[in-house]
Amino acid sequence: MAACVTTKVLPLVALCCLVDGGWAMKWVRFSVPTWASRGEDVRLTCDYDLEGEQLYSVKWYKAGREFYRYVPGDWPPQQSFSLHGVQVDEVRSNHKMVTLRKVNLDADGRYKCEVLTEAPLFKTLVRSSIMHVVELPRGVPQVTGGQSEYRLGDTVNLTCSAPRSIPPASLTWYINNQEAPQDYLVSYPSHVDHEGRVEAKLGLLFRAERWHFVEDNMTLRCSASIHSLYEKEVLHSGIVVEPLVPALLEDQISGAPTLVCAGITACFILLFL
Known part of the structure; x- marks a missing residue:
């Protein structure tokens, strides 16, 4: 009877390890540029390790609105959505990165990546960061x-x-x-x-x-x-x-030591008693 109980407990322990232990999915690299210049292309990176799980979807959001998704089970797996200020280059995008074409000032904001695995566990990774878009000065001060x-x-x-x-x-x-x-x-x-x-x-x-x-x-x-x-x-x-003459005379009248400069380099102290 005791042996039977042990057999039933072991799968439960294994399941806990999958969810919370060393086999849990994890981030490899998440990167959203803090600063971007208006008119340049920008790459957003969402790299992860599913630790044996199957990918269901990767979705990108800006300010809470979805603009790109990658679903391996769909055809085509890539899909982008119209969003003011955001233009996705699907040719240079995949399940781990998104390329935005020639960002403008409206692309400024918070970007979020959401990674979801297949059933039955539906594990999720979510990260977000803010990107600021600037226009640099053309020239020097x-x-x-x-x-x-x-x-x-x-x-x-x-x-x-x-x-x-x-x-x-x-x-x-x-x-x-x-x-x-x-x-x-x-x-x-x-x-x-x-x-x-x-x-x-x-x-x-x-x-x-x-x-x-x-x-x-x-x-x-x-x-x-x-x-x-x-x-x-x-x-x-x-x-x-040379020093200003009125200032020199004032110092002479007050009897204070006066610094006199002749030309650029020759200076000496006159003491007026």
Whole structure:
């Protein structure tokens, strides 16, 4: 009687192992690009290991709406559905990947892959991820304003502009490789064109002081970036010529030590008692 009970229990244990143990189906690779450029082809990957189970279907969804399925038991096994912003290239798609042709801004959103095995277990794998579609700037940032020579006390006034893009490029000003203080920055209103593109613009405005120069040279750098897809920069340099005369006289009157520069490199300290 005991031997009979053991015989009936073993299949149940084996079934549990199939569902929850080492024989359960699993992901090999799931990949949806985080960023994609408008107009390029994009590949979505849904690779899995069924561990001996038979595939019933693979379905892809965007924002909850199905746009592609692969069902081995159907003919043809591939089928794509019309969805605004999503164009499936069936020739370059199969049961483990989907290729989207020339994505546009409407392709931005969450994508989900659903893998289902045959009866009787109907095991399911589901993964999703968000893809952002951007339009990169065409060209490099430009700097306007500024001058090649500065006297101490002069106003430094420059504007950095990055070509139109979606989203607008993030701009950062640096003074001698140090990020410029916030109170030096000048913000400008954004202008959006008929395609939704925005030109990024950021000003730099401050009074030139001795500490802004390294060996009588000041290097200003504007960096433009859109995540890791676009990174460009432009430089502007100027040299110090001589201190502003009114500032020099003021220091003399106050009796403070005064830094005097003759030309570019010759500087000495005068102590007024």
